[in-house]
Amino acid sequence: MSQRSKVLQLQPDYNVKAHDFADLAEQIVKALPSDRYEVTAAFLRGKPGPGEAVSRADRSVYFEFSDKSLKGMRLRAMWQLYKFCRREKFDVVICNRFKPVNMMLALNRWLKVPLCIGISHGFGEYDRFYRRRQTQRLIDRHWRFVGVSPAVKHYLLDCDCGFTDQNTYAITNAIDIEQAEGLQHSREKAREMLGIDPSVRLIGALGRLVPVKGHIYLLQAFAALKDKYPNTQLAIIGAGREESRLAAEIDRLGLSGRAHLLGFKEIALQYIRAFDIWTMPSLAEGLGLALLEGMSGHLPVIASNVPAMLPLIEGAGGLAITPKDVPTLQAALDTYLGLSDDELKAKGEQAFRYLQQHHDIEEFRREYLNLIDSGLEQARKEQP
Incomplete structure (x- = not known):
């Protein structure tokens, strides 16, 4: 040799x-x-x-x-x-x-x-x-x-x-799509493990609880829609220094019981199918890998139009928002929440096909x- x-x-x-x-x-x-x-x-x-x-x-x-x-x-x-x-x-x-x-x-x-x-x-x-x-x-x-x-x-x-x-x-x-899919629990199992009501529509986010991830704007956008969509909840997986600030914001916005800070989870990807909509309201991203992880769960995506993510969102047929801009984030959530279950699922399948074709x-x-x-x-x- x-x-x-x-x-x-x-x-x-x-x-x-x-x-x-x-x-x-x-x-x-x-x-x-x-x-x-x-x-x-x-x-x-x-x-x-x-x-x-x-x-x-x-x-x-x-x-x-x-x-x-x-x-x-x-x-x-x-x-x-x-x-x-x-x-x-x-x-x-x-x-x-x-x-x-x-x-x-x-x-x-x-x-x-x-x-x-x-x-x-x-x-x-x-x-x-x-x-x-x-x-x-x-x-x-x-x-x-x-x-x-x-x-x-x-x-x-x-x-x-x-x-x-x-x-x-x-x-x-x-990302290794096959390995990622193999780690994911079913929607029902993932919700059971997270303690989430199986009947609600769930907006999800995953990432460190730090200001650059923009979670506070996600809470504010969701609060503006909570009465219009009473069967919708929001969950964020992750831990970090913003946790107490986000918890206080949930109280201030009247989102107790509707918005959940689920904390750090080992291999967070296993819970991804608990969500119906994947969000990344980041103020900046270099990789945007979590966006690809969301697509691997066959989820429709909403994410900030920062340079690293905009081509991915557009390719996946997702919705791009302006960082820190609560009205654009609210409008994007409203668009997806207004879809039927079948229409929302079709958007998720479109994102998954894009992932397969361009990020294998x-x-x-x-x-x-x-x-x-x-x-x-x-x-x-x-x-x-």
Whole structure:
């Protein structure tokens, strides 16, 4: 057997889940044939506790750097990462998010890893002038960059700091639909587990309870419709610092018994079919993966028209709203709540078909494998 190419996938934090239907780093590992690639997963911070999931890569490395050591010049962390990469002699380094990209941009001046891939998961990473200047100085022929959506790719190109149409790609986020569907309980079972009345229409949302998710505007929009649709309730799965504020808003709006904060749920996707309508009123999103999760539950979608999500909403035949704009969110909810059960279900099936056609995990894996194969081939041709 010919020698396998050595790949390092570098992530800022340990966050491997037992189910990887939406874990894009793990899906990249799955994309690389084991007979041709030997993959190491490395995490700058954190490590799994007893019984927690580990990467499916050939091996995992946990640097366990402190937050302090990853700020500023990061000299100690940079030196350790340099020694590790020099010893291992990787052929490819895949960097997820800004910090790993930034560290490897500097180190690869000396390491000369043939192919480095930097993945941007959202917007704003290169807004600061000094970051753009540094990036422009360090990008060279070894580098390729990926935005997780066309919108993120355009953001990178617009930064005008070394990202070009030749070295920057959009590989659209995706989920493992088959695995996601296999985790989902039936509507009846999911409602029973959540303690939700099986007879009501249920508006749903899933995500951390933080201001950027826009849940407070969802509550306000629902409150304006609660009398028009007395058989409708609202449920939000998630935990976070906004919980007490949202609970107070439920009381203020007279939504007690109609709006439910269900808290954190392990593998929240298993409950998704409890909902009839899926909402994402976020003020900003880089990935919009939860929108795809909603579609995997055959649900009609309402979501903010932020750049990362607008193409997904339009493709799925969903309803786009303006962030923070309660009247547009109220109108979208009113539109779907005014449909018959059959019409609402048909909208959900339309969203699911779009997901199958445009966000299939097999295509995602193919695109990453092609990027890595072609990048290595080009690097070999350029060798002196």
